[in-house]
Amino acid sequence: MxxxxxxxxxxxxxxxxxxxxxxxxxxxxxxxxxxxxxxxxxxxxxxxxxxxxxxxxxxxxxxxxxxxxxxxxxxxxxxxxxxxxxxxxxxxxxxxxxxxxxxxxxxxxxxxxxxxxxxxxxxxHQPGAAPEHQVLRFGTLEIDRDARVVTVAGQPAELTSYQFDLLVTLAERAGRVLTREQIMEAVRGRELEAFDRSIDVHMGRIRAAIEEDVKSPKRIVTVRGVGYVFAKQQD
Structure with missing residues (x-):
C-alpha cells in the first residue's frame, strides 16, 4: 500500500x-x-x-x-x-x-x-469501499466515532477528546468489565495521567454528561474492586 x-x-x-x-x-x-x-x-x-x-x-x-x-x-x-x-x-x-x-x-x-x-x-473516500457503521447506539445515547460527537436524546453531550476516547473504549466492549489498567491500555498513545485514579475523575465527568441520574448511573456502572462496565441494555 x-x-x-x-x-x-x-x-x-x-x-x-x-x-x-x-x-x-x-x-x-x-x-x-x-x-x-x-x-x-x-x-x-x-x-x-x-x-x-x-x-x-x-x-x-x-x-x-x-x-x-x-x-x-x-x-x-x-x-x-x-x-x-x-x-x-x-x-x-x-x-x-x-x-x-x-x-x-x-x-x-x-x-x-x-x-x-x-x-x-x-x-x-476509498474507491469501492463499503460505508462503515461508525455510530454506536444505546437507547437515546448515540456515539458517532467518525464525527467524535456524543448525543443524548438528540442533545450534544460535552466531553473532552480524552473523555470521548474513554467512553468509546467502554461502549465498544459493552457488557465486559474492564479494569482501570485495561482502559488505560486501550487508549494508550495519548498522554495519560500517571495514576489510575484519574480514570475515576474522568468517569465522573462522563457520567455527568450522559447519565440521567449521576448518583444512580445506568450506563457506566462501577464494579467495586475491579473497574467499570458499560451496560448493553439502557433506557
Whole structure:
C-alpha cells in the first residue's frame, strides 16, 4: 500500500511543523503551504489524498480556497478537505461544509483527534469501499466515532477528546468489565495521567454528561474492586 499524501495549508509554521511531524510518524507523507494561493498551486502540481485547510490564512481565507479547489478540473477537485477553524461562529463551519469541506475541527485541537478524523475521511473516500457503521447506539445515547460527537436524546453531550476516547473504549466492549489498567491500555498513545485514579475523575465527568441520574448511573456502572462496565441494555 502506497503512502498517503497530505497537504497542510496553514500559516502558523510552528503548528504546521509539529502537526506535520506527528502525521509523518503516523505513516503519512506531509507537505506544507503557508498560504492559500501556494496551497492551490501545489494541488495543481501533484496529487494529494487529503488537504488539511486552515480557515484563517494571510491571503485568501480557507473558504475561498475550498471554493476554488472544488472548481478545479479533473480529480483534484474531488480531493477530500478537512477544515481547521479557530472561530466560534458555527456559520463558518456550515459554509465550509456547503462549499465542499468533508469535515472540520475547531482549534485548539489534539493531534490524535486530527489523526482520527483524517483516517475517517480517507476511509469514506476509498474507491469501492463499503460505508462503515461508525455510530454506536444505546437507547437515546448515540456515539458517532467518525464525527467524535456524543448525543443524548438528540442533545450534544460535552466531553473532552480524552473523555470521548474513554467512553468509546467502554461502549465498544459493552457488557465486559474492564479494569482501570485495561482502559488505560486501550487508549494508550495519548498522554495519560500517571495514576489510575484519574480514570475515576474522568468517569465522573462522563457520567455527568450522559447519565440521567449521576448518583444512580445506568450506563457506566462501577464494579467495586475491579473497574467499570458499560451496560448493553439502557433506557
Amino acid at each position: 502506497s503512502t498517503q499524501r497530505l497537504l497542510m495549508i496553514e500559516d502558523d509554521a510552528r503548528l504546521a511543523g509539529m502537526v506535520g511531524e506527528y502525521l509523518t510518524q503516523s505513516g503519512f507523507a506531509v507537505e506544507h503551504a503557508g498560504d492559500g494561493v501556494s496551497g492551490l498551486n501545489l494541488l495543481q502540481d501533484k496529487p494529494f489524498d487529503l488537504v488539511v485547510l486552515d480557515l484563517m490564512l494571510p491571503d485568501i481565507d480557507g473558504l475561498e480556497v475550498c471554493r476554488r479547489l472544488r472548481a478545479l478540473p479533473g480529480d483534484v477537485a474531488r480531493t477530500p478537505v478537512l477544515m481547521l477553524t479557530a472561530k466560534g461562529d458555527p456559520m463558518d463551519r456550515i459554509i465550509g461544509l456547503e462549499l465542499g469541506a468533508d469535515d472540520y475541527l475547531p482549534k485548539p485541537f489534539e493531534p490524535r483527534e486530527l489523526l482520527a478524523r483524517i483516517r475517517a475521511v480517507l476511509r469514506r
